[in-house]
Amino acid sequence: MNSKELLIDLSNSISVSGCEDNASNIIEKAFKDHVDEIHKDKLGNLICVKKGNKNIKIMLAAHMDEIGLMAKDVDDNGFIRFTSVGGVDPRTLMSSEVLVHGKEELYGVVGTKAVHFQDNDEKNKSEEMDDLIIDIGFDKEKALKLVNVGDYISLKRNAIELQGNTLTGKAMDDKAGVSTMYECLLELEKLKHEADVYFVSTVQEEVGLRGATVSAYNINPDIGIAIDVGFGSTPELSNEDSIDLGKGPAITIGGNIHPKLRKKLVEVAKEYNIPFQYEVAPGVSGTDAWAMQITKAGVPCILISLPLRYMHTTVETIDMNDIKNAGKLIARFISIITTESLEELLCY
Amino acid sequence: MLLKKLSESIGVSGNEGEIRKIIIDEIKDYVEEIKIDKIGNIVAFKKGKNNNKKIMVSTNIDELGLIVTEIGSTGLIKFKPVGDIDAKILPSKRVKIGEKNITGVIGAKPIHLQKPSERKNPIDRKSLYIDMGVKGKEEAERLVSIGDYIGIESEYIEFGDDLIKGKFLESRIGANILINLLKNELENDIYVVFSVMKNIGLRGIGPATFDINPDLSIFIEGISTTDYTGCNSLNSQVKLGKGPGISLYDKRNIYDRKLYNSINEITNNNNINIQNIVQSNYESSSSKTYTTLEGVPSTTISVPIRYMYSPSSVISLNDIVATENLLKEVINNIK
Numbered sequence: 001m002n003s004k005e006l007l008i009d010l011s012n013s014i015s016v017s018g019c020e021d022n023a024s025n026i027i028e029k030a031f032k033d034h035v036d037e038i039h040k041d042k043l044g045n046l047i048c049v050k051k052g053n054k055n056i057k058i059m060l061a062a063h064m065d066e067i068g069l070m071a072k073d074v075d076d077n078g079f080i081r082f083t084s085v086g087g088v089d090p091r092t093l094m095s096s097e098v099l100v101h102g103k104e105e106l107y108g109v110v111g112t113k114a115v116h117f118q119d120n121d122e123k124n125k126s127e128e129m130d131d132l133i134i135d136i137g138f139d140k141e142k143a144l145k146l147v148n149v150g151d152y153i154s155l156k157r158n159a160i161e162l163q164g165n166t167l168t169g170k171a172m173d174d175k176a177g178v179s180t181m182y183e184c185l186l187e188l189e190k191l192k193h194e195a196d197v198y199f200v201s202t203v204q205e206e207v208g209l210r211g212a213t214v215s216a217y218n219i220n221p222d223i224g225i226a227i228d229v230g231f232g233s234t235p236e237l238s239n240e241d242s243i244d245l246g247k248g249p250a251i252t253i254g255g256n257i258h259p260k261l262r263k264k265l266v267e268v269a270k271e272y273n274i275p276f277q278y279e280v281a282p283g284v285s286g287t288d289a290w291a292m293q294i295t296k297a298g299v300p301c302i303l304i305s306l307p308l309r310y311m312h313t314t315v316e317t318i319d320m321n322d323i324k325n326a327g328k329l330i331a332r333f334i335s336i337i338t339t340e341s342l343e344e345l346l347c348y
Numbered sequence: 349m350l351l352k353k354l355s356e357s358i359g360v361s362g363n364e365g366e367i368r369k370i371i372i373d374e375i376k377d378y379v380e381e382i383k384i385d386k387i388g389n390i391v392a393f394k395k396g397k398n399n400n401k402k403i404m405v406s407t408n409i410d411e412l413g414l415i416v417t418e419i420g421s422t423g424l425i426k427f428k429p430v431g432d433i434d435a436k437i438l439p440s441k442r443v444k445i446g447e448k449n450i451t452g453v454i455g456a457k458p459i460h461l462q463k464p465s466e467r468k469n470p471i472d473r474k475s476l477y478i479d480m481g482v483k484g485k486e487e488a489e490r491l492v493s494i495g496d497y498i499g500i501e502s503e504y505i506e507f508g509d510d511l512i513k514g515k516f517l518e519s520r521i522g523a524n525i526l527i528n529l530l531k532n533e534l535e536n537d538i539y540v541v542f543s544v545m546k547n548i549g550l551r552g553i554g555p556a557t558f559d560i561n562p563d564l565s566i567f568i569e570g571i572s573t574t575d576y577t578g579c580n581s582l583n584s585q586v587k588l589g590k591g592p593g594i595s596l597y598d599k600r601n602i603y604d605r606k607l608y609n610s611i612n613e614i615t616n617n618n619n620i621n622i623q624n625i626v627q628s629n630y631e632s633s634s635s636k637t638y639t640t641l642e643g644v645p646s647t648t649i650s651v652p653i654r655y656m657y658s659p660s661s662v663i664s665l666n667d668i669v670a671t672e673n674l675l676k677e678v679i680n681n682i683k
Contacts, residue, residue, distance in 0.1 A: 079577050089459040091471055095437040095658040097505075097513075107507040109660040114572045115434040116629045117583045126436070126470045133577050135654065135662060137508010160442075160451065162481025163491070168442075168453050235424065236457050236475060246483065286460065309479065310455030313440035317453060317479060 003183040003327065004320055006030050007167065010175035011159040014099070016068030016152050017085050017207045020044055023064040027178060027201050034185050035199070045215040046201040050188060054339050056195035059221035059299075060184065060330070061212050061288040062177030062228065063205030066170065067312055069134075069153035071100065078143040079133040080108065082153055086206030090129045092313045097156040100136055102147040107156075108136040157314035165320040166245070172316040174205065176306050176323055177227040180249075183327025184334075191335040195222075202288055212288035216295040222342060223261065223300055225330060226289035230279050230305030232317065240280065243307040245319045248275030249326035250305040256285040256293055258300035260345050265302055265333050274329045279305050300346055304330060350374070351504065351524045351668075355514035358444060358499030360413030360430050361547040364388055367409050371523055371542050378530040379540070389556045390542040396534040396679075403679060404539045404562035404644075405529070406553055407522025407569060408546035408633060411515065412657060414478075414498035416445065419489055423482035425452060427498060431547030435473035437658050443478060446496030452478035502659040510665040511588070517661040518570025519547070521651045525568050525672050535680035546633055554636040557644060564607070564645050565637040566678065568671070570663070571595075571625060571650035584627055586652045589664040591621035592671040593650040598627045600635035604645045611647060614681050620674050625650065649675060 006026070015023035024046045028038055037049040046064070067086030074080055080100065084090075093110045100106040111133050113122070134153065136143060159169025181199045188197065198219050202211030205228075216224060230250050233242035243250040251265055269276040281303075284290060289303040304326050309317040337345075359367030371390055376382060381393040390409075412433040418426035425445070429435070439456035454476055459467075478498070482488045502515035514520065526540055539560045543552030557565065574580060575587040586593045594611060595603050615622050625648075638646040651671050654662040 075577055077575070077577050081577075087459045089456065089462070089467065091436070091467070092440040092456050094439070095655065095660045096440060097660060107505055107513075109513055109655065109662065111576050111655045111660070111662075112434070112437055112658045113579060114656040114658075115432060117572065117574065117579065118434075124470065125468055131578060135508075135576065137511040137662070139509070142509065162451060162453070162479070163487065164481055164483060166481035168481070231458055231461065234455070234457075234479075235420075235422075235477065237461065241461060310440070310453065311458035311460070313456050315440050315442065315453035315455050317455070317481060 001030055003179045003323060006182050007175055007179035008159045010178060011169040011171050014154040015064055015066055016154055017065040017204045019152055020065050020203045024201065027064060030182060031185065031199065034189065041215055041218055043211055043214045044203045045211045047215065048199040050185065050197045052194045052196050054194040056337060056339065056342060057198060057219060057221040058195045058223045058225065058334055058337060059198040059200055059216060059219050060181050061200045061202050061224065061226045061292060062181050063174045063211065063288060064178055064201040065203050065206055067206050068155060069098065071147055071149055071151040071153060073149060074140060074143045074147055076140055078138050078140040079135055080147060082134060084129060087312055089312065090132055091126045093132060096314065098134055099154050099156050100134065100147055101152045104146065106136045106146060108134040111135050155314050162317065166317055167320060168315050168317045170314040170316065172308055172318045173229045173311055176229060176308065176318050180227045180306065180323050180326045183324055184330040187328050187331035188334060191331060193335045194338045195334060197334060205288055209288055209291035212291040216292040216299060220296055221299055223337065224289060224292035226287045226292065226301060226303045227326065228287040228305060229308035229311060231311060232307040232309035234309055243277050243279055243305060245307045245309065246321060247277050249322055249329055250277045250279035250307065252279045252281050252285060252303040252305060254281035254285065255283060256281060256289050257302055261300055261302050264345055268333050268336060269329055272332050274325050276329065350527060354520045354523055355504040355517065359410055360497045360499055361410035361545050362430065363497040364410050364544045371409065371527065374527045375530050385556060385559065387552060387555055388544040389552045391556055392540045394530055394534065394538050394540065396536040396538065398535060399537040401536060402563040403536055404541060404557065404560050405526060405566045406541035406543055407526055407567065408519060408552065409523050409542045410544050410547055411519035412547055413500065416492055416494050416496040416498065419485055419494065421485050423480065423484050423488035425478035425492065427478060434657065436470050438476055439471055441659065442501040443498050444501055445498045446492045448491060450480055450491045452480040454478055500659045512663050512665060513660055515659040515661065516657065517663050518653050518656050521570050521663060521668065522568040525675060528672050529675055532676060538679060550633050550636050553633045554640060557637045557640050561641060562644055565634065567632060567634045567646065567648045569632060569648065569650050570653040570656055572656040573652045573654050576654060583629065586623050586625060588652050588654055589666055590623055591667060592674050593623045593625040593652060595625040595632060595648040599629060599631040601632055601638065603647060607645050607647050610682060611678055614677050615674060618677050620670055
């Protein structure tokens, strides 16, 4: 399997925060012939270890959970009222399709009022989550037999290719990160590395970096490398807020990132002619790196961001070349971490 | 499956070629005459056992969509709406552009970068664009052109209690019903019109009516329900699953009561449940037939649709069957 095939499978699988088994199973299957150990921790994080030969631990973290919804109520008309799991903009849900994971998988649509029935007030404001309904096509009696409060609801979308090497679908955030870890793994097989590399597919990132917090505590790595998505440039975003699709992975600069490690990463990119760009995050990085850095007595971290357009919609768009280059870059970086170089690199 | 084929085909107002081909192919073996008139309507004639009345049965086949207005320097596509499409339904959708059916996406600004005040406002249609994944203008120009029509992608899905979801079903259900009607032997001759450009001003049906000069006009279309949470039920009395709607009054139509009574009698004789329609903020295409020529008695028979004018419009299989039965009985028995 190649990293594009893995990404498409993952994007199409359903793994809303707190319920990541579907993704976990796919990842385990892909990684198992390439790593020495696989286990799941108490929260469901999937940890795949490729052993080196020295006592150095490098933890890679990419989250396998995706944003979604959860049923709050079945109303008198049989429609489902819901809340979001992770950051979902209700304006992106209008007229969209979902799957309600009740007693069985139920198809549903988010209904929209025809424009000639909207009064001026309605036309001029956007809907909030509590205004929206999911129609599964049953009356209240039947709906209550099939759906419970607390049932997960996923956004429905199958990934496809657009022009060039771009892919569009849901949950590229952060299944693209997982695919990057896989790409890195395949590259590492061609290189020597002293460190034990922990490929961690984390859970519950979208609701508060919870998987990374727990897995970093368990592993207590020497270096943490988070791989997540960054805002792909589009006309309505300023240059300073975005990174370009196709120009390579973004290397983040900021408080969350260990400056010497980051500078070394840039050196490696230049040495091996791997395209890259910069992302500036003076404070919160909004990724697993934020949790990893303050684990136990502290973990030096770097963050790689994959440029992604339309984040948190079901038309997230990514360039496979960026994933390949990110995988190469991280693999090369890992290969130059030795017991000699590590001490010098981590010293302030 | 006919409705699936119709529902998934693209035919935006002013560019109905693809859907026109499909319909002609479906009906050509069941009618005596068939032509495409001067503005793109399909006009067909089917002989029945009698020709007491000149009956015209019509629907529209065009759907809402978009049109390419500009190819930007980075290859992103700007567009204008075709028909009154609500911009709120556009974000996070896939589209198909032009003759080559190139796929694109309409995205949205990430939630993380929006201020709370920004999120209260509906997304401005002019700020939207289509992304095909190209690297620049030149690559885009090899795939699409200014003036290319854009359809919204939406799969035909059966779900729930005999319900169907498809895009803009108000623009497809009439064709489905009329095609099925034509496959029967009928008591009366009928002229059938599959009209174009309803969504940009009810354009097609007027000229077709003038050409045919019928004694009676029946228009089949979709009608919006208000049977879902958050709706004002006074806007529409129509509910999904309770049978076809017969119009009595709308924005530009006062429907002939004698005609309504004749139809009502037929529904009583055949145990067909109908819903009366009084909608003051909606105009049916019958407005273009009943005041044309010297006046043509007209009726609108509608299939109830939830979430009309959206890519996820919903219709009841039972209502479709009931409407088909009603139409057949009316044509066979109307005096």
